[in-house]
Amino acid sequence: MVDSPILITGGAGFIGSHLADALLARGHAVRVLDNLSTGKRSNLALTNPRLELIEGDVADAALVARAMSGCKAVAHLAAVASVQASVDDPVATHQSNFIGTLNVCEAMREHGVKRVIFASSAAVYGQNGEGMAIDEDTPKAPLTPYAADKLASEHYLDFYRRQHGLEPAVFRFFNIFGPRQDPSSPYSGVISIFTERAQAGLPITVFGDGEQTRDFVYVGDLVQVLVQALEADWLEAGPVNVGLNRATSLKQLLTAIGEVLGEMPTVNYAEARAGDIRHSRANNARLLLRYEFPVATPLREGVARLMGR
Ligand code: NAD
Ligand code: UD1
CATH class of the missing domain: 3.40.50.720 (NAD(P)-binding Rossmann-like Domain)
Known part of the structure; x- marks a missing residue:
């Protein structure tokens, strides 16, 4: 058949x-x-x-x-x-x-x-x-x-x-986020941009104070x-x-990248992007009710896989 x-x-x-x-x-x-x-x-x-x-x-x-x-x-x-x-x-x-x-x-x-x-x-x-x-x-x-x-x-x-x-x-x-996410545009996912630049030894630009959070x-x-x-x-x-109902700030993300790389990347701070959302986090109760969600891959581990470490 x-x-x-x-x-x-x-x-x-x-x-x-x-x-x-x-x-x-x-x-x-x-x-x-x-x-x-x-x-x-x-x-x-x-x-x-x-x-x-x-x-x-x-x-x-x-x-x-x-x-x-x-x-x-x-x-x-x-x-x-x-x-x-x-x-x-x-x-x-x-x-x-x-x-x-x-x-x-x-x-x-x-x-x-x-x-x-x-x-x-x-x-x-x-x-x-x-x-x-x-x-x-x-x-x-x-x-x-x-x-x-x-x-x-x-x-x-x-x-x-x-x-x-x-x-x-x-x-x-x-x-x-994860491997194969395209980092090539300034509006690509922040993790793909930050990890690519950090691995290339290039400075990272944070728009705003880095305390904004994402899930x-x-x-x-x-x-x-x-x-x-x-x-x-x-x-x-x-x-x-x-989502995971978990807030991670860009500063926490940078720390995770630094831990995986063994040194903190160089970071520049610039004006926050117009219309940028400060905090975004999901209530994921419906997800957990309807589906078997795996034990979430920790950010650091996901970042390490993305960086091929
Ligand atoms: P991606 O750009 O890697 O994947 C989109 C794919 O669609 C690409 O392979 C592209 O070539 C193809 N495509 C685009 N226009 C097409 C068209 N007209 N005909 C045929 N193929 C076309 O992005 P992704 O992050 O993998 O996104 C997948 C989906 O998830 C998208 O619908 C996106 O809007 C949605 N999404 C992604 C995120 C995220 O965080 N990555 C968040 C919310 C929603
Ligand atoms: C994401 C989605 C967007 C969606 C929005 C809805 C992606 C790529 N974008 O935007 O489609 O409309 O959720 O909630 O998934 N940043 C930097 N430096 C950079 C790049 C980004 O500081 O070089 C900052 C941004 O200003 C933002 C944060 O990182 O504060 C996250 O940016 P981004 O990955 O583009 O995602 P969202 O803004 O959440």
Whole structure:
């Protein structure tokens, strides 16, 4: 019998490629649809005959429908993940970040595929709940085209759930980090930027006083949850925050990097970024209720793996 693959849109990217590895290791066949805009072939185990890469765009409805054919489930992760890119070019990023979702929903309907994981973001809360553990019912305040596209995607997935029986598992990721996260833009994840610069012996710039906090989740821990959502017999509706309910300041992050390197990196302090959120932390009660969350990888260990130590 031919094994039905799980489709991962954005599967050549940071989070998607770790999910692909985990699914292959669990015996699933995997089909990746990715336009390789930020994703890389080298992130994928392409010599594995159970992995297929389709190079193309989620904004292309016909291609998404072809990629969906014969799949048993979908992880929809493809998006322009840079918030700044969405501010600079809302029209172009909308094609990936919203139209892509709609195309996935339609293709699922056409091919009778039910289960879909969606990578939403803590960005949907904007600055609401700042300084508190943000739960899923916190009022939404999408402040950028990126956040608006994520929230609209959530609503459309819920429409397809009610109307067409789709089984969406919507996850609002807080700050995910780990190997393969692209450090190349100033708006890349802070851990990828800091570790890359520290390893190259370059100075690190902290925007603000370094006391701002984030809820950092190691990618391997996130992926274990995504796998459960893909394999579960039944899913409860409603979005799920993915965070540890743990606040780590940038200063604590720098200390962890210094410990792994054996010396403290050189740090410059600059003006805080306009609109920067000071404290972001997830109430993760729903995550812990619905999924078996692994013992969280400690920040220092995750940083060490990222730095290949
Ligand atoms: P990433 O840039 O490494 O992955 C995104 C992937 O999607 C890339 O491989 C890229 O080539 C692909 N892609 C982009 N536009 C596409 C298109 N139009 N058609 C086909 N493929 C396309 O970023 P990531 O951090 O792995 O993000 C994965 C998902 O998680 C994204 O939806 C992102 O918005 C979401 N997310 C990430 C974080 C985080 O902390 N990394 C936080 C919240 C949400
Ligand atoms: C993250 C997401 C963003 C989302 C937001 C919602 C990433 C890359 N960004 O932004 O998509 O809208 O959560 O909560 O996941 N910093 C420095 N120096 C640097 C880079 C960053 O000091 O070189 C600081 C930033 O000013 C910020 C903190 O580090 O205070 C974290 O930055 P970043 O990793 O970009 O994540 P968020 O701002 O949380």
